[in-house]
Amino acid sequence: MEKEKKQYASCLIKVPIFNHLNEVEQESIVELIDARKINKDSFLYHQGEKKSQLYVVHQGKIKISRYNEDGHEQVIRILMPGDFLGDETLFSHKETDNFAVALEESSVCVLDGDQLKKHITKNPEIGIRIIHELSQRLSESERKMESYSLESVNRRVASSILKLSSDKKVFELPFSKKDWASILGMNQETLSRKLSQFKKDHLIDLKEQRKIIILNRKELETIR
Amino acid sequence: MEKEKKQYASCLIKVPIFNHLNEVEQESIVELIDARKINKDSFLYHQGEKKSQLYVVHQGKIKISRYNEDGHEQVIRILMPGDFLGDETLFSHKETDNFAVALEESSVCVLDGDQLKKHITKNPEIGIRIIHELSQRLSESERKMESYSLESVNRRVASSILKLSSDKKVFELPFSKKDWASILGMNQETLSRKLSQFKKDHLIDLKEQRKIIILNRKELETIR
DNA sequence: AATAAAATTTGACTTAGGTCATTTTTTTTG
């Protein structure tokens, strides 16, 4: 039991919303948390469910996607450890129009929306932190929108490589190229062609299916 | 003075974040509000400013835009009465990368971020409401992203017309076609061509510079 | 290791929508 709680607690430590809380506050939140293991390719929730829960990824990767009328999958985000997902339905008891799949074996902390609401009422500091986070994600989303409409595919691919690399020379893609293409709003053939071109131009090198080596960061930064 | 306050109060009534507060709560918030008149084409704030304020549009229309490196303007949103703007910088004291211009004479209620923070600490209910609103906007933003990447320009224009019409047969555009095109992520020529095509196909009719009459709603709904 | 399955790449082709230049329409201003 004691050990269980510790595991939950480490969920908190990873999340920007909760990790600055003092010990007493953290302990009070641990009480509300449920943990859930999800196998690869299993669903955390399906399209059409009423969830009203907050999920915090502890380990693994969770893909949030939506199918549109044409049956096309649009990947909305890929959640990595520390990322959280609350969204529209958190306090609203509405049906979700998206679904969440584990890309690998993952563990997730689950917080019930109503309970969280009560908790915020007692600890408004947490509410402020959530507002802060949501605001930042909103801004990022709006900025991403700009890049969709104004920037070339070349630029988008280059930016994404640089962002994913997080200053490392060699890095591993956290998702398949198909998903990557979807996140970037292009189809996989186009992404593949751009990567091939970058390789031909000695900007990057590609190893195995998911390894990318950055050869010329400067050029990548200035690509139009 | 009494009248002044009443004017401020009507700001609150329009905003989904505040309008369900009881009288005592509303009064306490009125204390924090400053009102500001903005002439047409004047700026509410500029790119690069540190604002950390919450703005609530009371009357008029405020355009939020950003210039990217190429000098292209990307319209992020157009705020109508009742809409609010807090975003990234609300609690963070960071510089904004966007700016806000009044499209017509407008009045705006201004709430200082730090004061609002204090107030939320005392009335967590408001915090929850803001979280709710932000969540919804985030979802909408993500959905808009989907339409950017997967839907044709035709579809995007048609959807936007239907949304703006809000079930009326005749309606007035709340912004210029140039701004509209920017919001839709296309250039004005393309938008103009699509509208002309719709008119030729007897789906809509165009009068003056900003009036749109819907002739065949059903077709508009099914356009690909 | 061999086979099957999945993921990725490449090729050939098409087209939507961007760009730039010009004209027309609408709005603003003196």
Place this chain on the structure above:
DNA sequence: CAAAAAAAATGACCTAAGTCAAATTTTATT
């Protein structure tokens, strides 16, 4: 109301990126 300015529409052209089909590479399974 006329002139100027701004907004919108049209034309001609071009290219980036999507589609469909097939080949190749990588990964998973027996």
